[in-house]
Amino acid sequence: MSEAPRLGVLARWAEVLPLTPETPRITLGEGDTPLVRSVAIERELGVDELWFKLESSNPTGSFKDRGMVVAVAKAMERGAQAVLCASTGNTSASAAAYAARCGLQASILVPRGRVAVGKLAQAVAFGARIVEVEGSFDDALVLARTVAETHPIALVNSVNPDRIEGQKTAAYEICESLGDAPDALAIPVGNAGNITAYWKGFTECAERDFATLHPRMLGFQAAGAAPIVGGEPVADPRTVATAIRIGNPASWQPAERARDESGGRIDAVTDEEILDAYGLLASAEGLFVEPASAASVAGLRKLSGQGTLRGGRVVAVLTGSGLKDPETAESHATPDVARAGATLEGVERALGL
Numbered sequence: 429m430s431e432a433p434r435l436g437v438l439a440r441w442a443e444v445l446p447l448t449p450e451t452p453r454i455t456l457g458e459g460d461t462p463l464v465r466s467v468a469i470e471r472e473l474g475v476d477e478l479w480f481k482l483e484s485s486n487p488t489g490s491f492k493d494r495g496m497v498v499a500v501a502k503a504m505e506r507g508a509q510a511v512l513c514a515s516t517g518n519t520s521a522s523a524a525a526y527a528a529r530c531g532l533q534a535s536i537l538v539p540r541g542r543v544a545v546g547k548l549a550q551a552v553a554f555g556a557r558i559v560e561v562e563g564s565f566d567d568a569l570v571l572a573r574t575v576a577e578t579h580p581i582a583l584v585n586s587v588n589p590d591r592i593e594g595q596k597t598a599a600y601e602i603c604e605s606l607g608d609a610p611d612a613l614a615i616p617v618g619n620a621g622n623i624t625a626y627w628k629g630f631t632e633c634a635e636r637d638f639a640t641l642h643p644r645m646l647g648f649q650a651a652g653a654a655p656i657v658g659g660e661p662v663a664d665p666r667t668v669a670t671a672i673r674i675g676n677p678a679s680w681q682p683a684e685r686a687r688d689e690s691g692g693r694i695d696a697v698t699d700e701e702i703l704d705a706y707g708l709l710a711s712a713e714g715l716f717v718e719p720a721s722a723a724s725v726a727g728l729r730k731l732s733g734q735g736t737l738r739g740g741r742v743v744a745v746l747t748g749s750g751l752k753d754p755e756t757a758e759s760h761a762t763p764d765v766a767r768a769g770a771t772l773e774g775v776e777r778a779l780g781l
């Protein structure tokens with residue numbers, strides 16, 4: 429039996445996206461990511477079911493591709509020949525990939541010295557023009573917005589509503605896989621576009637009778653970059669989880685609305701809690717994610733420890749691949765490495781056989 433080809437987000441979800449007959453149906457095979465049941469952390473948390481949405485399975489290794497495919501297609505429909513974004517890394521990797529695919533120029537503004545090496549390597553490989561800004565992500569985003577207002581270049585950050593539209597399709601996929609929405613969704617929060625997009629998706633699913641439930645939205649920021657939790661912007665955000673190292677989220681209010689309308693919460697987790705969850709996801713679940721993604725599981729463990737995590741069916745969004753950030757992987761765990769000569773005896777001895 430032959431497998432159906434992967435349609436991609438535009439073809440698969442055309443009826444819920446702002447497409448016209450003129451929107452080019454571009455794709456790199458994004459979306460349709462696995463929803464995988466937990467084998468270990470579910471028991472630790474004491475919930476009925478824990479599922480992981482593996483957004484690392486997208487073409488450039490993060491969920492950003494879902495929104496980027498819509499943003500780039502709509503930009504092309506409007507005649508754009510160049511796209512621009514500010515990025516902590518994954519947005520630029522994704523923008524650069526779709527631009528390369530579609531023959532557009534991609535320019536990216538990244539905060540100098542704060543982007544994981546794998547993400548920058550992707551932007552380089554895809555041929556993006558890279559500008560390292562001496563400042564934070566928040567500074568870079570302000571500059572990108574200003575440049576896009578005054579020059580013929582399309583801004584593809586998540587302030588672009590087409591990004592949110594594309595990203596909401598993950599909520600539709602979850603409802604489709606589970607037959608309903610989950611009781612709670614755990615998600616890392618950086619610029620807060622993704623929690624906004626999921627809430628939009630779940631709300632639409634309920635309106636369209638794809639789901640009977642509205643999940644509680646459980647968002648988690650890093651303690652050193654937790655403006656929504658603290659109630660004010662953070663001038664110098666710091667965390668090992670570079671993808672959520674953001675001090676003034678662009679979608680701050682929509683994220684608060686998602687929290688409040690869903691009866692959820694937005695909480696902070698320390699870098700230590702993030703790295704513990706990061707290690708546990710790899711060693712106990714076989715899931716190698718980037719540190720920001722582990723914030724969702726770190727947050728669930730924190731709530732469970734406090735006795736405030738209700739049971740039921742929970743989905744944790746694992747937003748990006750561990751391969752993006754090999755430096756954290758190498759510095760976090762002590763490798764179990766033995767040396768051996770190129771002989772059978774040497775290898776057997778090294779293996780303890």
Ligand SMILES: *Cc1c(COP(=O)(O)O)cnc(C)c1O
Nearest residue numbers: 518618619620621622671747748
């Ligand atoms: C972008 C990103 C986030 C944060 O998403 P926001 O929409 O900015 O809140 C989390 N994890 C990864 C891997 C990301 O690339």
